[in-house]
């Protein structure tokens with residue numbers, strides 16, 4: 333990887349080591365001494381693997397060089413996919429826990445970290461308004477959704493799972509793994525589950541669970557959960573909310589528009605909720621979370637115990653989760669992060685989400701002023717993901733231009749993403765053929781401060797793409 337790249341007239345230097353020193357080594361060093369002291373009464377021993385030699389240091393240099401072959405996910409000019417650097421405290425806490433490498437499958441393997449998981453998950457549940465619930469961390473959103481649909485199948489044997497065509501593809505695949513019938517339901521032109529299409533499915537009488545996505549992966553669309561609840565009073569079905577991406581937006585209703593705000597306001601009425609701390613929660617990968625409103629579902633995990641067992645403070649996390657070994661370090665990192673940045677409206681964590689959302693709204697409004705672009709016809713982004721297409725009669729040409737701008741922006745250090753979306757979301761008179769669009773996930777608080785720079789580079793890349801088209 334080249335560290336020095338020419339951008340317009342001046343130079344931007346992206347180096348792995350920023351001007352501000354990385355706080356993690358310092359935090360870690362001090363805490364490691366304290367952790368060692370906790371075990372001071374043990375007799376000294378000689379570890380079989382020692383990494384204090386020059387070969388190890390050399391190897392780490394090689395690792396650093398290999399890792400240079402990455403997009404700079406940590407930098408505000410990375411505004412492409414859903415990637416957000418973990419909080420330094422999360423990194424330090426995770427690395428600190430590595431001294432013990434606890435396993436949260438059972439208390440024996442991770443006593444402190446299991447207790448920390450229970451506390452951290454209780455805080456997430458409280459964010460959604462749940463005091464009594466059953467929940468735990470998972471290795472990610474996929475596994476968390478798998479547990480949700482597994483319970484759905486247990487509670488409604490033989491009945492169907494339905495989700496919108498913009499729901500994460502994992503739901504269809506998981507349903508196949510679990511042997512559950514799955515159908516996808518059309519969306520409207522905002523990418524939200526279409527209520528008429530849903531009602532058509534419900535009329536068949538065999539829908540057991542409706543998956544509502546609060547924050548779709550492609551564009552951050554929010555399914556109308558409040559309206560789905562109205563249908564629930566007429567048709568008998570369960571609701572699973574996939575808020576793997578969008579869950580934390582529950583903390584900033586004042587920064588959302590209707591109807592998204594209304595959907596988040598009733599999230600507590602779902603039967604289960606998935607949220608990914610490793611997406612918007614400042615955590616390293618390996619941290620998803622599944623919550624069930626009724627602790628009673630614990631009986632599906634363990635057959636010979638009364639459910640009260642599962643709400644006792646001594647529960648073994650392995651007995652209420654499908655995964656066995658799980659990183660206790662994930663729980664430690666999450667616990668520490670939530671201690672520092674509590675999940676409360678008006679807090680510092682909420683402010684970070686708001687900044688990203690403001691950046692997205694700003695980018696969207698500037699795009700709408702550039703006649704070369706077309707934004708979503710239905711209005712502003714619902715969360716912090718912006719999508720736009722190139723204005724061109726010909727879909728193939730518009731798709732190629734998007735790809736060209738994506739490449740030219742990357743050469744200028746601005747990393748965007750591409751997404752295929754129905755053309756008629758942008759041109760209501762167009763057809764529903766899919767067209768390649770540009771996409772930017774503005775999930776870092778820093779994105780707001782960098783929005784001028786982001787737009788400047790985007791404009792430069794777009795100018796260059798149009799010059800190339802002419803020439």
Ligand SMILES: *Cc1c(COP(=O)(O)O)cnc(C)c1O
Pocket residue numbers: 471472473474475477500502545547548549574575576577608611620
């Ligand atoms: C990311 C995502 C998932 C999958 O979660 P992983 O953590 O990547 O396994 C599921 N649903 C939605 C809405 C997501 O955004």
